[in-house]
Amino acid sequence: MSDQWDVIVVGGGPPGENAASYAIQGSGRTAAIVEKELVGGECSYWACMPSKALLRSVEVVDAAGALAGVRGATLDVAGVLKRRDQFTHDHDDSSQVEWARSVGIDVVRGRARITGIKEVTVGERVITANHAVVLATGTTAQIPPVPGLREALPWTSRDATNLHEVPSKVAVIGGGVVACEAAVWLRALGAEVTMLVRGKALLARSEPFASALVAERFAELGIDVRFGVDVERVSRKSPADTGEGRVHGGPVDLVASGETLVVAEVVVAAGRVPATDNLGLDALGLPLRNGFVEVDDHLTVPGHEWLYAVGDVTGRALLTHMGKYQARIAGTVIAARAEGRPLDGPRYRDIADHDMVPQVAFSDPQVASVGLTEAAARSRGIDVETVEYDLGNVAGASLHRDGYKGRAGLVIDRTSDVLVGATFVGPDVAELVHAATIAVVGKVPVSTLWHAVPSYPTVSEIWLRLLEARGEESQ
Numbered sequence: 001m002s003d004q005w006d007v008i009v010v011g012g013g014p015p016g017e018n019a020a021s022y023a024i025q026g027s028g029r030t031a032a033i034v035e036k037e038l039v040g041g042e043c044s045y046w047a048c049m050p051s052k053a054l055l056r057s058v059e060v061v062d063a064a065g066a067l068a069g070v071r072g073a074t075l076d077v078a079g080v081l082k083r084r085d086q087f088t089h090d091h092d093d094s095s096q097v098e099w100a101r102s103v104g105i106d107v108v109r110g111r112a113r114i115t116g117i118k119e120v121t122v123g124e125r126v127i128t129a130n131h132a133v134v135l136a137t138g139t140t141a142q143i144p145p146v147p148g149l150r151e152a153l154p155w156t157s158r159d160a161t162n163l164h165e166v167p168s169k170v171a172v173i174g175g176g177v178v179a180c181e182a183a184v185w186l187r188a189l190g191a192e193v194t195m196l197v198r199g200k201a202l203l204a205r206s207e208p209f210a211s212a213l214v215a216e217r218f219a220e221l222g223i224d225v226r227f228g229v230d231v232e233r234v235s236r237k238s239p240a241d242t243g244e245g246r247v248h249g250g251p252v253d254l255v256a257s258g259e260t261l262v263v264a265e266v267v268v269a270a271g272r273v274p275a276t277d278n279l280g281l282d283a284l285g286l287p288l289r290n291g292f293v294e295v296d297d298h299l300t301v302p303g304h305e306w307l308y309a310v311g312d313v314t315g316r317a318l319l320t321h322m323g324k325y326q327a328r329i330a331g332t333v334i335a336a337r338a339e340g341r342p343l344d345g346p347r348y349r350d351i352a353d354h355d356m357v358p359q360v361a362f363s364d365p366q367v368a369s370v371g372l373t374e375a376a377a378r379s380r381g382i383d384v385e386t387v388e389y390d391l392g393n394v395a396g397a398s399l400h401r402d403g404y405k406g407r408a409g410l411v412i413d414r415t416s417d418v419l420v421g422a423t424f425v426g427p428d429v430a431e432l433v434h435a436a437t438i439a440v441v442g443k444v445p446v447s448t449l450w451h452a453v454p455s456y457p458t459v460s461e462i463w464l465r466l467l468e469a470r471g472e473e474s475q
């Protein structure tokens with residue numbers, strides 16, 4: 001293998017893979033991905049894929065139990081974990097490496113550091129790029145500086161998604177997406193779950209009605225959610241590094257807001273920190289924002305036209321689909337610059353990260369949203385009106401399951417009459433959000449949406465109900 005490529009990508013998660021392939025596709029250019037763990041990154045082995053594999057089993061059993069006349073679906077824990085392992089390929093990345101090679105990308109194993117302009121050092125080996133270096137190093141779990149917490153060897157999302165045994169009693173620190181998803185599968189697999197939430201709401205960046213519906217459902221599921229709680233100290237008598245997804249020793253005592261809680265395991269779901277330590281960026285004098293790499297809308301590091309960043313490490317949106325979107329843009333920009341073409345047109349610019357980001361939290365219920373919440377829109381000075389409607393009153397939803405509970409809301413910019421945000425909460429709402437994403441990104445006037453007729457009897461009729469709820473202005 002040579003020590004020189006046209007493009008070097010540091011980090012082989014889905015964004016890194018996409019940046020490399022878009023930068024070279026249809027050309028004679030060469031690319032290498034440097035990866036210190038597994039090609040496929042956090043998403044494939046420790047995040048999106050295992051978590052959604054676990055949650056799908058939970059959802060199917062729940063859905064079967066929600067229809068009169070359907071009986072008999074139960075979770076077989078060993079079978080659920082086995083299916084999860086099929087999705088993570090038992091942490092074998094050979095199929096990803098094969099894919100990389102099939103599209104002309106070399107894989108270099110090891111931890112990379114930037115040691116000069118277009119120069120990357122992997123161990124003792126110095127490799128160079130003719131055109132571009134792309135940083136795609138992602139994030140790792142943040143462990144809050146609570147006395148005794150780190151020493152207790154708590155579970156992070158890596159253990160929760162790759163669990164091999166179900167702890168009898170779990171404390172989850174955090175109330176964000178990781179916490180809400182993990183609480184659902186841990187509870188369904190048999191754990192007693194207590195959530196210790198610093199703030200006043202679950203999924204606090206969502207619309208308040210979404211947070212409220214998730215909290216209501218968690219109470220029904222027997223998940224004990226405690227709000228306004230600060231974890232003060234943690235102690236574990238016999239912490240043991242038993243391996244990923246295994247209980248890490250004896251019982252854990254947590255003192256939280258004056259009360260002591262004793263659990264078999266603690267799951268820390270308190271956000272992420274960018275993987276930029278020891279990456280050599282200090283020497284380049286890069287302006288980091290809380291450790292995240294600042295980029296412009298061409299995903300280029302300002303003042304360093306050879307250096308790009310995509311995915312979580314940019315801090316723009318910590319989501320696989322957004323990282324891949326950024327990577328497609330970065331790859332297209334690298335190709336254009338390498339060929340001396342101008343960066344004309346929207347394909348070369350990150351637009352969606354500016355208030356048009358879709359996300360599905362696969363909690364119970366699911367929360368699918370795009371763009372701005374009402375509060376976020378108002379904080380930007382946008383004059384908005386909102387409409388909300390109960391999904392349970394939509395014929396398609398009532399067919400979907402008995403006693404369907406859910407709600408949807410639109411945030412509409414009054415001045416331009418376009419949607420700037422939408423939120424859907426309920427079972428299986430994940431697939432509803434893309435229609436809203438198209439409306440937000442396409443800036444479709446709400447009066448035009450009146451003519452986008454949803455089929456009967458589908459859950460999508462929520463659109464009609466929301467427009468009706470808005471009144472004549474939509475028509």
Ligand SMILES: Cc1cc2nc3c(=O)[nH]c(=O)nc-3n(C[C@H](O)[C@H](O)[C@H](O)COP(=O)(O)OP(=O)(O)OC[C@H]3O[C@@H](n4cnc5c(N)ncnc54)[C@H](O)[C@@H]3O)c2cc1C
Pocket residue numbers: 010011012013014015016034035036037038039040041042043046047048049051052110111112113136137138139157161178275279310311312313317318319320321322323
């Ligand atoms: C539990 C959980 C569930 C999630 N579920 C979803 C979901 O359903 N949908 C969604 O859109 N997002 C989800 N996310 C977020 C998603 O996982 C991330 O947005 C995504 O993984 C980001 O990809 P990335 O390539 O930027 O970073 P990563 O996936 O973290 O990949 C970075 C890669 O870089 C490598 N690396 C780092 N430093 C170096 C170095 N110096 N040298 C060489 N290699 C290096 C790492 O080993 C890693 O493989 C979830 C996150 C978590 C924690």
Ligand SMILES: NC(=O)c1ccc[n+]([C@@H]2O[C@H](COP(=O)([O-])OP(=O)(O)OC[C@H]3O[C@@H](n4cnc5c(N)ncnc54)[C@H](O)[C@@H]3O)[C@@H](O)[C@H]2O)c1
Pocket residue numbers: 144145173174175176177178179181197198199231269270271272317318319359360361362
């Ligand atoms: N389905 C999905 O799309 C999906 C699933 C999981 C994760 N993700 C992404 O991964 C990222 C990380 O998720 P996350 O849930 O870890 O982060 P988050 O930012 O969504 O939530 C972090 C939670 O931890 C709490 N917290 C932070 N510091 C704390 C401290 N010191 N003590 C106690 N609590 C503290 C916060 O109040 C919040 O409740 C998110 O940006 C999310 O979008 C996406």
